[in-house]
Amino acid sequence: MTGRLYGILLIIALAVSLVVPLAGCGGQKEKGTQAENTYTVADATGDWGFPSPYAHYFRGPGYIRMSLIFDTLLWKNEKEYIPALAKSWEYNAGENSYTFSLVENATWHDGSKFTARDVVFTIDYTKMHPYQGVSAGVVKKAEALGDYRVKMYLDRPYAPFLEYIGGTLPILPEHIWKDVGSPEKFQQEKALVGTGPFILEDYSKEQGSYLYRANREYYQGKPAVDRIRFVKMGSQVMAAALRQKQASAAQVPPELGGALDEEGFFILAGKHDWVAKLMINHQREPLNKKEFRQALAFAIDRQALVGTCLRGHGLPGSPGLIPPDSPWYNAAVENQYPHSPERAALLIKGLGYEKKGNFFEKNGRALELELLVSGGGQGSPGAPGDREGEMIKGQLEKVGLKVSLRSLESKTLDSRVAEGQYDIALGGHGGLGGDPEMLNRMILDKGFNSARYQDSQELNLALKQQLTLMDRESRRELVGKVQEIYAREMPALPLYYPTWYWAHDGRAPLYYTLQGVGSGVPIPLNKMAFVNQND
Amino acid sequence: MHINYWGEIKRDSLGRAGMGTLVVLALLAIGAPIVSQYQPAEYTGAIFQPPSSQYWLGTNDVGQDIWAQLLYGARTSLLIGSGAALLSTFFSVLAGGMAAVLGGFGDRVLMRAVDALIAVPPVIVAILAAAYFRPGASMLIILLSAFLWPGGARLIRSQALSVKERMHIAAARTFGSSWPYLIRRHIIPDLGPVLTAILVLNFRRAVFMEAGLSFLGVADPTVISWGKMMQQALKFSYLEVWKWWLLPAGAALSMTIAALTFTGFALEKAINPRLKK
Numbered sequence: 001m002t003g004r005l006y007g008i009l010l011i012i013a014l015a016v017s018l019v020v021p022l023a024g025c026g027g028q029k030e031k032g033t034q035a036e037n038t039y040t041v042a043d044a045t046g047d048w049g050f051p052s053p054y055a056h057y058f059r060g061p062g063y064i065r066m067s068l069i070f071d072t073l074l075w076k077n078e079k080e081y082i083p084a085l086a087k088s089w090e091y092n093a094g095e096n097s098y099t100f101s102l103v104e105n106a107t108w109h110d111g112s113k114f115t116a117r118d119v120v121f122t123i124d125y126t127k128m129h130p131y132q133g134v135s136a137g138v139v140k141k142a143e144a145l146g147d148y149r150v151k152m153y154l155d156r157p158y159a160p161f162l163e164y165i166g167g168t169l170p171i172l173p174e175h176i177w178k179d180v181g182s183p184e185k186f187q188q189e190k191a192l193v194g195t196g197p198f199i200l201e202d203y204s205k206e207q208g209s210y211l212y213r214a215n216r217e218y219y220q221g222k223p224a225v226d227r228i229r230f231v232k233m234g235s236q237v238m239a240a241a242l243r244q245k246q247a248s249a250a251q252v253p254p255e256l257g258g259a260l261d262e263e264g265f266f267i268l269a270g271k272h273d274w275v276a277k278l279m280i281n282h283q284r285e286p287l288n289k290k291e292f293r294q295a296l297a298f299a300i301d302r303q304a305l306v307g308t309c310l311r312g313h314g315l316p317g318s319p320g321l322i323p324p325d326s327p328w329y330n331a332a333v334e335n336q337y338p339h340s341p342e343r344a345a346l347l348i349k350g351l352g353y354e355k356k357g358n359f360f361e362k363n364g365r366a367l368e369l370e371l372l373v374s375g376g377g378q379g380s381p382g383a384p385g386d387r388e389g390e391m392i393k394g395q396l397e398k399v400g401l402k403v404s405l406r407s408l409e410s411k412t413l414d415s416r417v418a419e420g421q422y423d424i425a426l427g428g429h430g431g432l433g434g435d436p437e438m439l440n441r442m443i444l445d446k447g448f449n450s451a452r453y454q455d456s457q458e459l460n461l462a463l464k465q466q467l468t469l470m471d472r473e474s475r476r477e478l479v480g481k482v483q484e485i486y487a488r489e490m491p492a493l494p495l496y497y498p499t500w501y502w503a504h505d506g507r508a509p510l511y512y513t514l515q516g517v518g519s520g521v522p523i524p525l526n527k528m529a530f531v532n533q534n535d
Numbered sequence: 536m537h538i539n540y541w542g543e544i545k546r547d548s549l550g551r552a553g554m555g556t557l558v559v560l561a562l563l564a565i566g567a568p569i570v571s572q573y574q575p576a577e578y579t580g581a582i583f584q585p586p587s588s589q590y591w592l593g594t595n596d597v598g599q600d601i602w603a604q605l606l607y608g609a610r611t612s613l614l615i616g617s618g619a620a621l622l623s624t625f626f627s628v629l630a631g632g633m634a635a636v637l638g639g640f641g642d643r644v645l646m647r648a649v650d651a652l653i654a655v656p657p658v659i660v661a662i663l664a665a666a667y668f669r670p671g672a673s674m675l676i677i678l679l680s681a682f683l684w685p686g687g688a689r690l691i692r693s694q695a696l697s698v699k700e701r702m703h704i705a706a707a708r709t710f711g712s713s714w715p716y717l718i719r720r721h722i723i724p725d726l727g728p729v730l731t732a733i734l735v736l737n738f739r740r741a742v743f744m745e746a747g748l749s750f751l752g753v754a755d756p757t758v759i760s761w762g763k764m765m766q767q768a769l770k771f772s773y774l775e776v777w778k779w780w781l782l783p784a785g786a787a788l789s790m791t792i793a794a795l796t797f798t799g800f801a802l803e804k805a806i807n808p809r810l811k812k
Contacts, residue, residue: 387596406669409751
């Protein structure tokens with residue numbers, strides 16, 4: 001009997017000993033599944049290039065994908081500059097140099113130690129192979145002061161130094177990049193060895209998807225999510241994807257912000273860093289006349305564009321280009337061009353035009369402009385297209401300017417503008433939230449987004465000088481003056497700034513970065529939102 | 536071959552439905568200013584309004600009346616469709632007729648040109664053309680005709696080759712008739728049924744292509760078009776508005792194409808007695 005009892009007990013014990021580990025395994029597996037928390041970001045475009053420093057597309061989302069892998073010397077959160085590979089930094093005014101004290105516990109993803117030699121190498125390398133949008137040429141000399149201190153001597157005072165060289169330029173591992181002659185073509189696994197909080201696991205150009213895994217050895221703390229995934233998704237289905245938990249964060253149409261907010265999602269209304277502009281070809285008559293460009297500013301009702309075409313989700317354009325919610329904004333230009341068809345007509349008359357019937361003409365020739373618009377309906381949310389074109393045409397014709405509207409595929413439009421084959425065109429760009437250095441790029445440079453206006457010596461000088469003022473207040477004053485001159489010269493008319501909305505499920509505390517991520521990317525996907533800095 | 540087209544269509548139920556729909560569409564398009572109380576480009580100030588007695592089909596994203604846009608869109612479709620059908624059929628007759636009459640080397644050159652043109656992707660060329668020319672209504676008619684005529688030219692050639700060998704043509708030639716006279720008095724009238732079928736076919740394809748190009752945003756942005764309406768409505772498919780914005784435009788386009796197809800079937804039956812029950 002006792003034997004039977006022992007037998008039964010033995011069987012029970014065996015069963016328990018088998019079941020418990022099995023149950024444990026099950027528990028482990030389930031726990032493991034929960035721990036494998038993947039954060040999915042939905043994106044309407046999908047592919048933003050191979051996420052190495054030289055191969056990602058020169059657009060905000062491309063930079064965001066690269067920044068998860070590569071760190072910079074310093075970084076920004078929603079309020080200020082914060083340490084990254086440099087734990088502290090100082091400006092030595094006497095010798096116009098910056099000294100960076102580097103972190104000592106950072107390692108590259110392949111296990112090598114990060115040292116000051118990597119920083120010096122990066123500066124020297126980017127002088128030979130310029131990194132998109134950042135000019136390392138301003139650094140006369142970079143030298144390592146031991147393993148964890150670097151000094152950089154500048155060849156002239158350069159106000160955006162911390163923003164660009166410090167906070168945008170990704171630091172490269174010397175042991176990998178020293179033999180790379182064509183960085184744009186270097187698209188192997190080794191090209192993705194950085195010091196950042198995430199490591200790329202998978203990238204599909206065709207599907208426009210990216211998968212990153214957490215770098216558990218990250219020197220600033222453990223990432224709060226195991227994986228980050230970017231997937232391509234049509235903008236119309238993003239809200240549905242959030243609701244069905246197929247995405248954790250996405251940019252959503254303005255009309256859905258309220259509904260998603262009520263459903264418990266976190267809604268982030270962005271600052272107005274993207275501007276829709278009326279590009280003006282000031283090489284052509286009569287657009288080369290300042291007064292005529294001013295007439296266009298009076299003729300176009302920017303508030304009506306926001307009210308009707310954006311359904312109120314935006315701000316009317318400031319004549320000085322900088323948006324009203326920027327710390328660099330000069331409120332003095334705000335009311336310079338109220339909507340006034342009468343004042344527009346007066347300015348045009350002042351240029352020798354006479355109104356015959358509905359339209360102005362001179363020497364028997366009607367004043368006619370061709371307005372190019374992008375008809376595909378793609379691009380950034382709120383980007384101007386047919387709708388805005390039709391409304392502007394109506395407003396200009398009310399004043400007496402005959403307008404022929406022409407819809408082109410967006411790349412064709414960009415190339416027509418770049419070649420100067422246009423009268424007026426609708427375009428736009430971001431970056432307004434970044435350092436005011438972008439004013440130089442958007443006014444003087446040769447790109448299709450730039451006004452390419454160098455006719456005002458006063459404006460050219462002010463733009464050049466604002467880069468050299470190291471004192472923020474003096475610089476702010478000069479940037480204010482730049483806006484006043486811009487508003488007077490009106491090389492391209494800022495029409496409006498659309499409000500962008502992001503919705504997320506709260507699993508990561510997303511936020512908009514001070515002056516945008518890196519050099520001004522207005523996307524709330526700052527990598528530090530995914531890192532537990534206390535761990 | 537003498538056919539009473541109207542009588543044939545009237546006898547066929549599909550033909551009657553197709554022709555009836557086309558007539559109603561044409562009447563609505565012509566009477567658009569009377570049937571609608573708004574101009575299609577007018578900003579009413581009421582954005583995304585659902586259908587009501589004031590706005591029969593509601594309003595779109597910028598507050599324009601969708602019913603008015605639908606009616607004026609019919610004008611565009613019918614005008615460009617009929618224009619392109621006439622012009623492309625004219626080109627088809629010219630090329631197909633010449634190939635048949637010339638024969639030999641001329642025939643081979645013309646037909647290889649037709650083969651080459653059929654292989655050209657219309658959308659890519661339309662995007663390129665829009666970059667260099669202003670794609671207004673007349674430009675669009677010419678552009679669409681350039682893509683539509685090659686198919687018809689092949690048909691015309693084969694029919695003309697058959698017709699020119701017929702006894703009465705041979706008899707006329709024996710009596711000294713010139714080729715221009717033969718083409719004008721005998722060949723073209725004999726090709727009548729084929730021409731009518733090509734005309735209807737091209738009309739249908741032109742309506743569809745016009746909507747497609749507008750949908751892609753390469754047509755004249757100031758012209759109200761069903762394709763453009765659908766493109767704009769699709770951007771707001773996450774809202775309820777698609778029901779009274781996307782569906783009516785899509786339904787109108789489908790109805791027009793179906794009406795032309797039915798009419799085409801009826802005519803085909805008249806031409807080809809074997810199709811009759």
